[in-house]
Amino acid sequence: MSEIILYITILVIVIIIIKEKKILNTIVFFSVFSLILAFLYFYNNAPDVALAEIAIGSAILPLIFIISISKQKEYVVISKVNDDFINSKEGELCGYGYAILKEFTESYKLNLTIIFDNHFEFEQNITGIFKKTAVDLIVEKDIENDVYILKGRRSSLLLNKLDAMIREYDNILLLKLLGDESNE
Amino acid sequence: MKNSEIIETVCSILYPLMLLFGFYIIIFGDRSPGGGFQGGVVLATAFLSTLFIKHYNETNVKILTKFEKYLFVTILIISSLSLITRGQILTNFFPLDYHENIRRYFLVSINLLIGLKVASGLTLIFSLFVEEGK
Structure with a gap:
C-alpha cells in the first residue's frame, strides 16, 4: 500500500x-x-x-x-579607467559607462561587480578549472584616439546585446577576444 | 559568504553522526548494503558541510590531492599482494581455505581505502568548484 x-x-x-x-x-x-x-x-x-x-x-x-x-549571477568587470566614464566618488559608482553596464546587467538580472585594477590582463595560458579569476569584461582607454575599449570573450553570448547597446556611442568600442576559449 | 548561526550549529551537531554512519556503511559493506563508494559519498557530504562553515584555505586542497594519489597507489598495491600469496592478481590475498572471518579483512581494507578515496576526491572537486572564479 x-x-x-x-x-x-x-x-x-x-x-x-x-x-x-x-x-x-x-x-x-x-x-x-x-x-x-x-x-x-x-x-x-x-x-x-x-x-x-x-x-x-x-x-x-x-x-x-x-x-x-x-x-552565474555575478558579472565581473575590471576597470582600468577612473574618469567620466566610470568613477567611484566616496564609494559610490557613477559615470555614463557605468549607467550602460548597469542597464546591460539588469536586463539579464545579473549582479554587476566593478573592480578598479590597472594591471589586469586575460590569462593566455590554458589553466583550466584552476584559473583564479573569472572576469567577464575589461574597460580600457585608448588615450591617442580618445576611445574607450571594452574587452570581452568571444565565447560569451551576452556581448551581442552589449554590442547593440553601445552602437549609438562613437567613443566606445567593443573588442571580442579569442582568449580563454579553451575553458568553455 | 556569511553563514547563519542555525546552519553552523546544526552542521556541527550532525558532523560526528554523519562520519559514524559513513564509516559504518564502509566497514560493514561486505555484510550489509553499502560499500566503499556509498560510504565515501556520505563521508564527503560530512566533510563538505564543515568546509562551508569554516573558511577555506589552499593548503587543504594540496594535502587532499596528495592523499588521493597515495590512496590510489595503496589500493593497487593491496590488490596486487595476492600475486605473492596465491599467484593471481586482483583477488583476495588470503588462501581460500581460511575461515570467512579472516578472509573478510581483505574486503574491509579495500572498501575502506576506496571510501576514503571517493570522499577525498569529491571534497576536492567541490572545493575547487566553489572557489573557481573568486
Whole structure:
C-alpha cells in the first residue's frame, strides 16, 4: 500500500518539477524526488542503489546546481579607467559607462561587480578549472584616439546585446577576444 | 559568504553522526548494503558541510590531492599482494581455505581505502568548484 502511495507521489512531484518556473524551487523538488526514488529502490530490493541515490541524488546534485546558479549571477568587470566614464566618488559608482553596464546587467538580472585594477590582463595560458579569476569584461582607454575599449570573450553570448547597446556611442568600442576559449 | 548561526550549529551537531554512519556503511559493506563508494559519498557530504562553515584555505586542497594519489597507489598495491600469496592478481590475498572471518579483512581494507578515496576526491572537486572564479 505504501509503495502505491510513493508511486503516486513521485508522479505528482515530477509534474511539479516540469511545471515549476522558479529554478530554486525546482532544485528542492528534485531533491525530494531523489529521496522518494531511494525509498522505491529500497522497496524493490535494491538497498545498495538506494544508499547511493540518497547520498548523490538528494545531497550532492542539488548542491552542485545551487552553487552553479549562484555563480552565474555575478558579472565581473575590471576597470582600468577612473574618469567620466566610470568613477567611484566616496564609494559610490557613477559615470555614463557605468549607467550602460548597469542597464546591460539588469536586463539579464545579473549582479554587476566593478573592480578598479590597472594591471589586469586575460590569462593566455590554458589553466583550466584552476584559473583564479573569472572576469567577464575589461574597460580600457585608448588615450591617442580618445576611445574607450571594452574587452570581452568571444565565447560569451551576452556581448551581442552589449554590442547593440553601445552602437549609438562613437567613443566606445567593443573588442571580442579569442582568449580563454579553451575553458568553455 | 556569511553563514547563519542555525546552519553552523546544526552542521556541527550532525558532523560526528554523519562520519559514524559513513564509516559504518564502509566497514560493514561486505555484510550489509553499502560499500566503499556509498560510504565515501556520505563521508564527503560530512566533510563538505564543515568546509562551508569554516573558511577555506589552499593548503587543504594540496594535502587532499596528495592523499588521493597515495590512496590510489595503496589500493593497487593491496590488490596486487595476492600475486605473492596465491599467484593471481586482483583477488583476495588470503588462501581460500581460511575461515570467512579472516578472509573478510581483505574486503574491509579495500572498501575502506576506496571510501576514503571517493570522499577525498569529491571534497576536492567541490572545493575547487566553489572557489573557481573568486
